[in-house]
Each structure stands twice: as structure tokens, then as C-alpha cells.
Amino acid sequence: MKGRKKVVTAMDALPARSKRSSPPKNRKGAPSPLDRAMGLGGRPRIETGSAAIADLGTAPSPQPTMSEREALDRIDLSVDIAPERGLLLTNPILVASGTFGYGVEYGEVVDVQRIGAICCKGTTLRPRAGNAPPRVTETPGGMLNAIGLQNPGVDAVIDKYGPIWQGWKVPVIVNIAGESIEDYVEVAKRLDGVPGVAGIELNISCPNVGKGGLQFAIDRDAARAVTTAVRRATELPLLVKLSPNVTDVRPIAKAIEEAGADAITAINTLSGLAVSSDRTRAFLGNTYGGLSGPAVKPVALRIVYEVAQVVSIPIVAIGGVTNLDDVLDFLACGAVAVQVGTAIFADPELPVRLGDELRAECLRRGLASYKPLIGTALPKRTGTPSAKGAEYRP
Amino acid sequence: MTMRLVAAELVDSRQILPGQWLQSFHAPELASGARAGQFVHVRTGDYSGLVLRRPFSINTADAATGIITLHFRTVGRGTEWMTRVREGEKLDMLGPLGRPFEVDPRSHHLLLIAGGLGMAGVRMLADEAIRDGRSVTVLFGAANAGHVYPSSLLPDEVEYVVATDDGSMGHHGFVTELMADYEAWADQAFACGPHPMLKRLAALAAGRRERMGVAKLGRRGGGKTDATGSAAARRKSFLQVAMEQTMGCAVGACLGCTVIGVDGPLRVCREGPVFAAEEISWEAIQ
Numbered sequence: 001m002k003g004r005k006k007v008v009t010a011m012d013a014l015p016a017r018s019k020r021s022s023p024p025k026n027r028k029g030a031p032s033p034l035d036r037a038m039g040l041g042g043r044p045r046i047e048t049g050s051a052a053i054a055d056l057g058t059a060p061s062p063q064p065t066m067s068e069r070e071a072l073d074r075i076d077l078s079v080d081i082a083p084e085r086g087l088l089l090t091n092p093i094l095v096a097s098g099t100f101g102y103g104v105e106y107g108e109v110v111d112v113q114r115i116g117a118i119c120c121k122g123t124t125l126r127p128r129a130g131n132a133p134p135r136v137t138e139t140p141g142g143m144l145n146a147i148g149l150q151n152p153g154v155d156a157v158i159d160k161y162g163p164i165w166q167g168w169k170v171p172v173i174v175n176i177a178g179e180s181i182e183d184y185v186e187v188a189k190r191l192d193g194v195p196g197v198a199g200i201e202l203n204i205s206c207p208n209v210g211k212g213g214l215q216f217a218i219d220r221d222a223a224r225a226v227t228t229a230v231r232r233a234t235e236l237p238l239l240v241k242l243s244p245n246v247t248d249v250r251p252i253a254k255a256i257e258e259a260g261a262d263a264i265t266a267i268n269t270l271s272g273l274a275v276s277s278d279r280t281r282a283f284l285g286n287t288y289g290g291l292s293g294p295a296v297k298p299v300a301l302r303i304v305y306e307v308a309q310v311v312s313i314p315i316v317a318i319g320g321v322t323n324l325d326d327v328l329d330f331l332a333c334g335a336v337a338v339q340v341g342t343a344i345f346a347d348p349e350l351p352v353r354l355g356d357e358l359r360a361e362c363l364r365r366g367l368a369s370y371k372p373l374i375g376t377a378l379p380k381r382t383g384t385p386s387a388k389g390a391e392y393r394p
Numbered sequence: 395m396t397m398r399l400v401a402a403e404l405v406d407s408r409q410i411l412p413g414q415w416l417q418s419f420h421a422p423e424l425a426s427g428a429r430a431g432q433f434v435h436v437r438t439g440d441y442s443g444l445v446l447r448r449p450f451s452i453n454t455a456d457a458a459t460g461i462i463t464l465h466f467r468t469v470g471r472g473t474e475w476m477t478r479v480r481e482g483e484k485l486d487m488l489g490p491l492g493r494p495f496e497v498d499p500r501s502h503h504l505l506l507i508a509g510g511l512g513m514a515g516v517r518m519l520a521d522e523a524i525r526d527g528r529s530v531t532v533l534f535g536a537a538n539a540g541h542v543y544p545s546s547l548l549p550d551e552v553e554y555v556v557a558t559d560d561g562s563m564g565h566h567g568f569v570t571e572l573m574a575d576y577e578a579w580a581d582q583a584f585a586c587g588p589h590p591m592l593k594r595l596a597a598l599a600a601g602r603r604e605r606m607g608v609a610k611l612g613r614r615g616g617g618k619t620d621a622t623g624s625a626a627a628r629r630k631s632f633l634q635v636a637m638e639q640t641m642g643c644a645v646g647a648c649l650g651c652t653v654i655g656v657d658g659p660l661r662v663c664r665e666g667p668v669f670a671a672e673e674i675s676w677e678a679i680q
């Protein structure tokens with residue numbers, strides 16, 4: 001990137017910015033007034049689709065010079081996503097549950113210690129064999145999965161991975177699932193105090209056997225009840241993950257906040273279906289699958305945007321993140337951090353690279369921290385919360 | 395060899411059969427470390443919303459030249475895109491992945507059985523076996539003569555036997571029907587192809603022990619059983635199969651690629667793609 005050296009001096013001269021005084025206007029690559037003042041163009045973009053090599057996305061960026069390196073290192077990407085209990089990340093790019101296993105599988109090709117945090121595969125009280133194959137299929141701009149929460153059970157996860165995670169710099173958040181409140185509580189209790197476990201992410205998109213199979217995530221009272229119960233069972237930082245498959249997510253998010261969650265993560269997959277090639281049945285062994293990938297990003301953005309206006313706990317955004325623009329979009333809609341999921345399959349180095357790119361973006365904009373990028377697209381909170389977004393309910 | 399992300403340069407691309415392509419890539423890291431049965435996960439153009447890589451068996455690998463070949467059929471936008479890649483362009487490949495075929499050192503006669511594109515799964519084993527001084531027979535099945543893998547693409551030393559569904563070339567019928575003529579000759583068999591074909595072969599292999607009599611049982615390693623999924627378990631098995639399944643990550647992280655094994659789900663990308671036939675729960679395979 002051209003002109004970085006100039007930015008270094010410019011940044012050093014710049015006063016700390018508040019998000020009100022300088023909303024970043026440059027998300028889509030057009031030079032902002034600030035950039036123009038500093039003689040900078042928009043962020044260069046790699047043209048995709050033209051030549052094979054351009055799609056690699058792994059081409060090494062030009063080595064930063066010494067002073068650039070120092071300036072980059074000074075930029076603060078750290079964030080505490082559970083301020084009351086403490087879950088401090090060195091950067092706001094996490095990997096999403098179910099797409100990064102237990103953090104060990106990609107170890108040969110990814111420097112996992114440089115990821116903000118790892119959300120591990122959904123973990124249940126007892127081992128689960130998961131759904132019948134096939135379990136995944138590609139769809140336009142995304143994929144469907146129906147893994148069925150295959151996992152060895154919480155005790156085996158603790159035995160096998162706890163000691164490994166304990167030695168890691170990167171925090172590991174255990175994603176947990178259950179079919180009853182008692183299940184969730186028991187899993188949380190067993191994780192409480194386990195070295196190497198930095199937090200819990202509640203996957204509430206599971207059928208509640210006690211309530212006729214209705215998902216916890218789509219029922220405000222069930223979501224509140226399970227969050228309350230797990231909150232009592234553990235002192236670990238508690239993240240609760242929202243499902244997009246609801247009419248209005250806001251009352252559910254509020255209930256979760258009131259029940260004591262430290263943060264909200266959103267979104268889980270959208271319910272979908274694919275048909276077999278001979279059109280005699282559904283393609284996936286489980287019939288239904290969860291849609292993820294770029295196709296769900298607008299839905300995730302809408303939900304983050306809505307939730308950000310009704311809760312004050314941190315929001316970690318998930319859904320279709322594939323590049324820095326996606327990260328900046330989610331931050332602008334009020335997320336303090338993002339998770340990368342499906343995109344890892346094509347580009348395993350993406351989560352680490354996004355951290356680097358966010359750092360470079362801050363430098364380019366003369367920001368000492370990425371925090372001013374948060375919430376810039378939200379309606380200004382002057383009076384009562386906006387009802388925008390509630391109007392269009394297809 | 396550990397997996398890595400490799401920029402593989404296309405050096406040759408040709409259509410060898412209607413809709414079937416053979417592409418050569420310069421990728422020394424893959425060519426020198428890969429073994430027969432392993433695969434690569436190839437990233438396609440980041441356009442039109444393709445979000446997943448495509449898994450391909452490593453068809454051949456030549457450490458001396460640093461060349462690997464992939465053999466595939468155009469089945470969708472990803473593979474169609476690959477046919478349009480030009481020589482000199484580089485593809486992002488993750489590999490080598492999965493576990494290879496394991497040949498018992500005492501096996502001299504190897505039977506390779508392939509259905510259609512399954513040839514890509516066993517092709518490299520023919521090279522390895524001939525290099526090691528073993529004799530190889532390839533049984534190949536296709537719908538008709540127009541889809542028969544060209545014998546010119548196989549090593550000269552290989553005996554090549556063809557079956558076609560319509561009888562337009564070779565045996566009239568399924569390739570599995572040729573098994574009876576070779577099961578006594580073969581010390582071990584290695585197969586890749588559609589699941590019904592593998593299922594039939596597994597049933598034949600299970601019955602083979604009785605048909606061959608007690609004498610052959612002696613070489614199955616005595617009473618000691620090897621851990622499921624271990625190289626030793628595969629090495630001792632008469633029939634090894636390379637399975638296919640839709641994949642997400644291809645490194646064992648997403649659990650998207652499972653097939654049902656006798657002890658529970660098995661990840662094709664990690665525990666496989668090569669399995670001992672006894673490891674698979676064939677009733678569950680359609």
C-alpha cells in the first residue's frame with residue numbers, strides 16, 4: 001500500500017478520535033475527506049475472478065518497513081468481549097463453532113495463536129454420533145450443513161483438549177448444546193474451572209425436548225430460562241448465540257441480556273433445504289440443513305443492527321465474513337468482534353489475515369484503535385430506540 | 395508428509411474422455427510427499443459464489459519432475475472453471491490430505507478395481523506397485539466404450555480388463571462380476587468408485603475367506619486385532635476402498651464428510667479416504 005509512511009507521521013500527530021467526531025466514511029474504498037487531506041487513495045482491492053492466481057488471496061503483501069511495523073504494532077486491536085468477567089482477546093477476529101474443530105485440525109497450515117479466539121465444535125453432555133450423511137453441500141454463495149452435533153461428549157473434550165488449550169495463548173471458548181436445561185447446566189458445571197477453557201458459548205438453536213422439541217432460541221422464555229440456569233452454574237464468561245430463524249430477535253436478545261449473559265453472538269445458520277440430483281428426496285441425510293456463508297451476511301447484518309439497538313452487552317457478529325469489508329460492515333452495525341466460519345474452508349489463513357488487515361486499515365485511517373469503527377452505521381441514539389428494521393417483515 | 399497450502403502451476407490440460415479432464419500441475423511439495431490414495435483440496439475461482447474447495451484424488455505424482463496430475467469430470471461450475479485455467483496460472487491446493495493405501499509387504503499380486511472416475515483414486519497405486527516390483531491387474535468398469543479410460547494412460551506393465559454396462563467393450567456387465575476370476579490370484583485388492591460398487595466388492599471380499607479355504611487365513615495376522623483406522627489394520631485387509639463424500643474443510647474440523655463405520659462415524663478426509671472394507675458399516679451405505 002502506498003503512502004503508509006505518511007500515515008505514520010500523520011497518526012502520531014493526530015489526537016485520539018471519538019466515534020462521534022469522525023465516523024469513518026471510507027468503508028467502500030472511496031477516499032474519505034481525511035484520506036484526501038493526507039493524500040491517500042482508497043484501499044486497494046484485489047480484482048477477483050480474472051486470473052486464477054488472483055483468487056489465491058494468499059499472495060504476500062509487501063513487507064512493511066521498520067517504522068510501519070512499529071506503528072502497526074502500536075495499534076490496539078484488543079477487546080474484552082465479556083467486560084464483567086474478563087475475556088480479553090488480542091484481536092477481534094474469532095473462528096466460529098463447527099468450522100474450526102477443536103483448534104488442532106488446521107494447526108499445520110494456520111498459526112492458530114494469532115487468532116482472537118477459537119469457538120470449538122458444539123459440545124454436549126453425552127457423546128453424539130451426529131446425522132446420517134451426506135452432511136454438507138454447496139449452495140449459491142454459501143453451503144448447507146447438517147452435522148447433527150457430532151462430538152465425543154464434554155468429559156472427553158475436557159480430557160483430550162483441555163491440556164492442549166491450557167498451553168495456548170489463544171483463548172478457547174467452548175460452544176455447548178443440550179436438549180434440556182439440565183443438560184446445559186451440567187455441561188457448564190463440568191467446564192467451570194477447567195484450565196484452558198476461557199468461556200462458554202451457548203448454542204441455543206437446539207430442540208428443547210422438555211418443551212416438545214421447540215428450539216430454545218425461538219422462544220423468549222426458554223432462552224431466558226436456559227441462560228439464567230447456566231449463569232448460575234458457572235462463573236465462566238457466558239456468550240449466548242442467537243438463531244436467525246425467528247420473527248423478531250430483539251425480545252429474545254433482551255431476555256438473554258437480562259438473564260446475565262456477558263455477550264451475544266449472532267448468528268447461527270438459517271434453516272434450509274437442498275434436493276438430491278435425481279430429485280427423489282432431500283439431499284442431506286437430515287433433510288434440513290443450516291445455511292451459512294456470504295449468502296447469509298445481509299441477514300446477520302440486519303440482526304446485529306437490531307440487537308445492537310436493544311442491548312448494551314457486547315455483540316460478536318457471525319455470518320458470511322469473507323473479507324475486511326465484511327468485518328467493517330459488522331463493526332459499523334454495532335459488533336465489537338466477528339467470527340469467521342464457512343470462509344475458512346476455502347481460505348484457512350483468512351482469520352489471521354483479517355487481523356492484520358484490520359490493523360493496516362486502522363493505520364491507514366490514522367486510528368490508534370479499531371474501536372471508533374464500532375456502531376457508526378447505527379441510528380444515532382437521540383431519543384427512543386429506532387423502530388427501523390421492524391417494518392419490513394417478509 | 396504434513397499438509398500445506400501450495401500454489402500449483404498448471405502445465406498441461408487435456409480432455410481425455412467426453413467431459414473428463416487430465417491436468418498436470420507443477421507442485422514439487424505435493425509430488426514428493428504424496429502417496430497413493432491421498433487427495434488435494436483445490437480452491438476454485440472466487441466468483442459466482444463458490445465457497446467450498448473441491449477434493450480430487452492425486453491421480454499421479456512424480457517426485458523427479460515435481461508434477462502431479464488430477465483427473466476429473468466437469469460436474470459443475472467449479473470443475474468447469476478449472477478447465478478454463480490457462481497454462482502458467484496457479485491454483486491454490488491444500489494437501490496432501492487423508493490416509494493412503496497400505497500394501498502388505500508380502501503381497502505380490504495387486505488387484506485394482508475402478509468404476510468410472512474411480513480410476514483417479516487407484517491410478518497412482520499402479521505406479522507405486524510397479525515401481526516396487528509387484529504385478530498389477532486393473533479391472534475397470536464404465537457405462538460404455540466411449541467412457542473407457544484409455545489404456546495408453548496406464549503403465550505398460552499393467553494387465554487391463556474392462557467391463558461395460560452395455561457390452562460395447564470388454565465384459566458385458568458390471569466390473570464387480572470380474573472379481574471372481576481374480577480373487578484367487580490377488581493377494582490384495584484396492585477399489586475406488588460409486589458406493590454401490592464398493593458395497594458389492596465388500597460383500598464379495600467378506601465371502602472370499604470361506605471360498606479360499608483355511609490356508610489363506612494364516613496370512614491375516616493371527617489373533618491380534620489392529621486398532622480401527624490404523625495403517626496396520628488397512629495393511630492386513632484384503633480389500634481397501636477409497637470412499638468419496640461431500641466435504642467442507644478436508645482437514646477433519648467440520649465433520650461434514652463422514653461415512654458410517656462399524657464403530658461410528660468416520661471422517662473420509664481424515665480417517666480415510668482409504669478404509670479397510672471391514673471398517674465400513676456397509677448396511678448404512680446406499
Ligand SMILES: Cc1cc2nc3c(=O)[nH]c(=O)nc-3n(C[C@H](O)[C@H](O)[C@H](O)COP(=O)(O)O)c2cc1C
Pocket residue numbers: 096097098099121122123145147149175203241267268269291292293294296318319320321339340341342343642648650
Ligand atoms: C459445518 C458447520 C458446523 C457448524 N457447527 C456449529 C456448532 O456446532 N455450534 C454452533 O453454535 N454453530 C455451528 N455452526 C454455525 C457457525 O458457527 C456460524 O454461526 C454460521 O456458519 C454462520 O457463519 P459463517 O457464514 O461465517 O459460516 C456450524 C457451521 C458450519 C458451516
Ligand code: FES
Pocket residue numbers: 640641642643644645646647648649650651652661662663664
Ligand atoms: S471435510 Fe471437514 S471433517 Fe472432513
